[in-house]
Amino acid sequence: MPADNLTDCRLDGALLKPGSDLRTAASQHPFGPTPNFIFSCHLLRFQYSIMTNSEIFQHAQSLSEQLSTAVQAASLAGKIIADGYDQTHAIDAKGVGDLVSEIDRRADRAMTDFLTAESDALIISEELNPEVDSVPDECWIVDPLDASSAFLMRAGKEYPSVLIAKREQGQTVCGVVHFPLTNEWFYAIAGQGAWKDGTALEVPTEEMALCEAWVEMNQYGDSSLETAAFSTMRQRLRSSDGARLVTSNVPHAGVAMRIAESNSALAAAVHDNRPDDIKQGPWDIAAPVLILTEAGGAAMTLEGESVDPFAGQPFVVSRSQSLAEAVLVCGCELRTAGRAV
Numbered sequence: 001m002p003a004d005n006l007t008d009c010r011l012d013g014a015l016l017k018p019g020s021d022l023r024t025a026a027s028q029h030p031f032g033p034t035p036n037f038i039f040s041c042h043l044l045r046f047q048y049s050i051m052t053n054s055e056i057f058q059h060a061q062s063l064s065e066q067l068s069t070a071v072q073a074a075s076l077a078g079k080i081i082a083d084g085y086d087q088t089h090a091i092d093a094k095g096v097g098d099l100v101s102e103i104d105r106r107a108d109r110a111m112t113d114f115l116t117a118e119s120d121a122l123i124i125s126e127e128l129n130p131e132v133d134s135v136p137d138e139c140w141i142v143d144p145l146d147a148s149s150a151f152l153m154r155a156g157k158e159y160p161s162v163l164i165a166k167r168e169q170g171q172t173v174c175g176v177v178h179f180p181l182t183n184e185w186f187y188a189i190a191g192q193g194a195w196k197d198g199t200a201l202e203v204p205t206e207e208m209a210l211c212e213a214w215v216e217m218n219q220y221g222d223s224s225l226e227t228a229a230f231s232t233m234r235q236r237l238r239s240s241d242g243a244r245l246v247t248s249n250v251p252h253a254g255v256a257m258r259i260a261e262s263n264s265a266l267a268a269a270v271h272d273n274r275p276d277d278i279k280q281g282p283w284d285i286a287a288p289v290l291i292l293t294e295a296g297g298a299a300m301t302l303e304g305e306s307v308d309p310f311a312g313q314p315f316v317v318s319r320s321q322s323l324a325e326a327v328l329v330c331g332c333e334l335r336t337a338g339r340a341v
């Protein structure tokens with residue numbers, strides 16, 4: 001749903017138009033700008049972009065040419081996804097609980113064609129070119145529709161996203177996560193920071209203890225593929241020594257963006273993964289990890305090491321390094337020398 005086409009909405013009795021000034025909206029409130037209204041407006045900023053796509057394009061262009069290319073590519077897939085949301089689709093299954101449709105393939109084709117015209121770099125994409133055995137140092141990594149199962153099951157508009165990252169010399173140099181159904185844009189450039197909808201994205205520096213945290217367990221649809229480490233972590237985190245809340249929602253790589261924006265108590269997520277049957281491909285990992293870490297969050301393997309998008313191993317994303325380590329200490333034994341407890 002492009003921001004330009006967002007319908008008017010009401011909040012605490014005040015009319016909010018797309019892109020409207022919240023102070024103006026507050027003045028329209030029948031009881032004036034009540035504290036509850038102001039708080040709700042604050043939350044609304046996190047739910048609906050107040051920037052148009054053309055403004056996002058301009059901001060990305062001002063930051064880097066590669067980011068601009070990535071944003072434009074993501075917008076093409078986003079339009080296909082948004083236009084297809086209310087349609088009926090033939091559903092294919094890659095595996096148990098792992099659904100896909102023609103929307104995934106059409107979105108991938110649109111992004112691949114655009115990137116081919118704009119760049120000489122190899123394009124690795126989930127649907128059209130998922131081969132990752134021999135990857136050059138420079139490439140694009142594309143997931144044209146993450147959370148396909150959530151999209152097809154209409155589990156919620158906040159889950160489906162378009163992910164794209166650029167790699168150079170084996171490092172992720174920029175990344176974009178676009179939620180087309182809520183028209184949210186998250187993006188980052190390595191070493192320069194992260195943004196959401198044109199505003200710098202920074203994880204709050206206040207520490208959150210594990211006993212206060214909501215931890216999401218991002219699991220396989222097929223239970224036979226679950227790793228022992230992940231199973232053990234889920235058990236231990238759901239104990240009196242664990243997290244305040246542990247859930248397993250619809251699988252979505254964009255969960256790292258919900259942690260980064262810190263709009264709820266969601267503070268960490270554990271992604272199950274295995275090299276012989278990958279759940280989280282490099283297209284799921286590269287962009288979200290860059291954006292989260294550039295915003296001040298953390299991502300680490302169960303050994304406490306940095307996450308390699310191509311390695312196919314379980315990992316934790318979190319608001320902070322210390323909380324990520326607390327998740328690991330609770331859920332498994334940190335095996336890295338110097339970090340073991």
Ligand SMILES: [Mg+2]
Pocket residue numbers: 104126143144145146147148
């Ligand atoms: Mg996908």
